[in-house]
Structures are given as structure tokens and as C-alpha cells.
Amino acid sequence: MIKLLVVDDSPLMRRLLTEIFSAAGDFEVAVARTGAEALDLLTAFAPDVVTLDIHMPGMDGLACLDQIMLIRPCPVVMVSSLTAEGADETLEAMALGAVDFIAKPRGAVSLEIDALAPELVDKVRQAASARISRATRLRERVRARTGGAMARPVPRPRAAQRISVPRGPLPADGLVLVGCSTGGPPALDALLGRLAADFPWPIVVAQHMPASFTGPLARRLDRLCALGVSEVVKATPLHPGQVYIARGDADILITRRAGLLTAIAAPSDPELYWHPSVDRLVSSAMAQVAPESLVGVLMTGMGADGARAMTELRTRGGHTIAESVDTAVVWGMPGALVAADGASVVAPLDRIAGELMALFKA
Known part of the structure; x- marks a missing residue:
């Protein structure tokens, strides 16, 4: 079973996402209403993958993501709106260590999310097996915070296979x-x-x-x-x-x-x-x-x-x-x-x- 932590301040989104992933048959789902609850569950639930809403009161999704990558790095899929602002925030999240994103429905959530369900499940299932390197994600977080101004890391001496x-x-x-x-x-x-x-x-x-x-x-x-x-x-x-x-x-x-x-x-x-x-x-x-x-x-x-x-x-x-x-x-x-x-x-x-x-x- 894939242990999935759903982090969203919307009761409706938490319920709908729980229903979708529970119905998939290979997910064990836990939910968190806030970033603080999510951080508490990192150890208690030990998720294989996290879906994380960007906009939440208190600790927003970007701040929560930064802490996840520091405390217990694991694959994170952002839940984002399909807007220019949502795109900028999502790209920042990926620079901070998120591996992918899923788009919120544009209209009535309860009506549209069923059509998105296969893509949601596929993306999160794939993300659960993604490779997350603590050192790599730390470097990406530092670069994101400095706007890319820091010196480029020296490549590790790994040879290409010709x-x-x-x-x-x-x-x-x-x-x-x-x-x-x-x-x-x-x-x-x-x-x-x-x-x-x-x-x-x-x-x-x-x-x-x-x-x-x-x-x-x-x-x-x-x-x-x-x-x-x-x-x-x-x-x-x-x-x-x-x-x-x-x-x-x-x-x-x-x-x-x-x-x-x-x-x-x-x-x-x-x-x-x-x-x-x-x-x-x-x-x-x-x-x-x-x-x-x-x-x-x-x-x-x-x-x-x-x-x-x-x-x-x-x-x-x-x-x-x-x-x-x-x-x-x-x-x-x-x-x-x-x-x-x-x-x-x-x-x-x-x-x-x-x-x-x-x-x-x-």
C-alpha cells in the first residue's frame, strides 16, 4: 500500500481526494488540515507521498514544503490553480523540491474532480516512487531562496555511460x-x-x-x-x-x-x-x-x-x-x-x- 498524506484546508477537497485515492485500492490515506498538522504526521504517519495545497492559512504550502524537505524528504505533489499566480508558485515549489503538481478543477469541484481522478491517481502513484535526494533538494532550496544567484554546484565525478x-x-x-x-x-x-x-x-x-x-x-x-x-x-x-x-x-x-x-x-x-x-x-x-x-x-x-x-x-x-x-x-x-x-x-x-x-x- 502507498501511504498518502493529503494536506488541504478545504473540507470538501480533503473528502473528495480521500474518496478518490481510497477507491484506487492501493492507497492508505491520512489527512491534515494545516501545514502544522502535516509536519506532525511526517513522523507519526510516515507518508510515501504527500499532496499539498499551496494556499492555506497560517503556514502556506510553500513554507510547509520547505519544512518537509528539511525534516523528512519525501515526494510531494502540489495542488495548484491554473492561473499565472498559481504557475509561479508551483514552479517555486518545484524548485524547493516538489516533484509534480496537479491542477484544481476550474469550476464546481465536486462535479469536475471525477473527470480528473485518473490523472490524479496516476500522477500521485508515479510520484510515490520518485527518487528524492536530501542533498539535491537542499541545494535546490538554497538556489530558490537566492534566486539562482549562488554558484553552480561542481558536478560529482560520475561518468557517463557511452x-x-x-x-x-x-x-x-x-x-x-x-x-x-x-x-x-x-x-x-x-x-x-x-x-x-x-x-x-x-x-x-x-x-x-x-x-x-x-x-x-x-x-x-x-x-x-x-x-x-x-x-x-x-x-x-x-x-x-x-x-x-x-x-x-x-x-x-x-x-x-x-x-x-x-x-x-x-x-x-x-x-x-x-x-x-x-x-x-x-x-x-x-x-x-x-x-x-x-x-x-x-x-x-x-x-x-x-x-x-x-x-x-x-x-x-x-x-x-x-x-x-x-x-x-x-x-x-x-x-x-x-x-x-x-x-x-x-x-x-x-x-x-x-x-x-x-x-x-x-
Whole structure:
């Protein structure tokens, strides 16, 4: 059984969430009305995973999360509103150590939450198995508190696993394609924050998120990174040293306009489960760019989005990097790439930026 602690000041939300997870059959549920009650239950109940409302009287969700990560680190899923303010708070929570978030229903909670129940259960079940490192989360909390101003941590001496023989240097023109989901925002910070402003290729990112969150994510990364970071909301020509974040609830495609590589936001493909789709991004890029001029990076996230297309990319002569199980919060997406023999290199998160730069110096 998965021991779940539901922390919410709303009696209705506590009741509805308890009913949903109890009905799933593999959860033992305890509830807390306040942040203080939640901290008391950390030892008494010893939860495997916590759902935590951001807005609570007294100790709010962010303050409670900070204490959870200090007292007894465990996977935390934030309960957030789909607003600009809610997005900023949720991204801050993920920088403080939360592994994922679930969105509150927009309208009548009791009417809409049943439709959200399968996603809620799936996310929390996956989060319960997420890897939480006390040292990593402490570093993330300090960086969040200082606005990213502290010095970047020195990578631990963990070697990347090279699955193919290194090739010669990459061509002058190409693209880096990055896919991630659960645990992705801090992973993107760790990856992009280690790249210099003169990085030679554009970087296009598909992070599974709602549309109201990807704009705030892009703005947050833009503040923390030397590279320029923006959200793709219209046809956007791609330039070296720039990062392009796919708009949520849509897909991002690579095309050519007036001879220039361009990213466009496209309606999400209903046949695909996750959006923005990493598979669709990579497939569209292979239709426009020679495989040897593409590098795919697949990082933390549940499911297998990106594994199929990146495996094809490697087969056709491209280069692919999978985040290793050592650092991935959820080793679903990169694990699927490794299982399909689609990864050229498997590397811990703190080595992926170095692997990218090494490709240009080969």
C-alpha cells in the first residue's frame, strides 16, 4: 500500500481526494488540515507521498514544503490553480523540491474532480516512487531562496555511460531537442544553467505542462540562465544560443519558412497522450534537418514520450542522450529510451551539459 498524506484546508477537497485515492485500492490515506498538522504526521504517519495545497492559512504550502524537505524528504505533489499566480508558485515549489503538481478543477469541484481522478491517481502513484535526494533538494532550496544567484554546484565525478563510439565534431548548424515531464523544471534549470550564452545551436524544449505554466516556466529559466529563453506562441525563427519552450496543451513542430528553421505551436494530436509531444517534436525535426545535425536529450518524466522518435533518430545517425537512473526523479521516459537501445549516451543530470559541449569539441 502507498501511504498518502493529503494536506488541504478545504473540507470538501480533503473528502473528495480521500474518496478518490481510497477507491484506487492501493492507497492508505491520512489527512491534515494545516501545514502544522502535516509536519506532525511526517513522523507519526510516515507518508510515501504527500499532496499539498499551496494556499492555506497560517503556514502556506510553500513554507510547509520547505519544512518537509528539511525534516523528512519525501515526494510531494502540489495542488495548484491554473492561473499565472498559481504557475509561479508551483514552479517555486518545484524548485524547493516538489516533484509534480496537479491542477484544481476550474469550476464546481465536486462535479469536475471525477473527470480528473485518473490523472490524479496516476500522477500521485508515479510520484510515490520518485527518487528524492536530501542533498539535491537542499541545494535546490538554497538556489530558490537566492534566486539562482549562488554558484553552480561542481558536478560529482560520475561518468557517463557511452553506448556508441564517439563521432567527429557536429556540423555548424543543427538543433538540440529536449524532452521532459515529471521533475522537468528543476532538471531544465540544471541543464540549461550550465550552458554558456554562445552555445552554438538552438535548443527546443517539450516539457509536459498546461498552457498557463509554460510561459512562467520560460520567464523563470530566462532569469536563471545565460541563454535567452522564450515560449513559442507563434511561428518563431530559431537562432543559436536561444532556448524555445513549447507552449503547453499544444504540440511544437519544426518547419522551414523563407529558408529558416522555425518552431510553430500546433494543435495537440489527440492520438497522443502527452503534450507538448516529444515524439512529434523530434519527428518533425527529422523531416527538416539531417539526423547528424540533431541531438536529442530525454530527461526525467513518467511514460515513454520521446523514446520512439529518439530511437529512430539514433538509428538514422543522430545523437541521443538519456538521463541516468541515478538522478532522474522518474526514470520513465529516459528509461524507455535506454530499453529501446536508443541512447548514444546515458548520463547523470549534472553531466548532460558537459556531454553536449563535448559533442562540439570532438
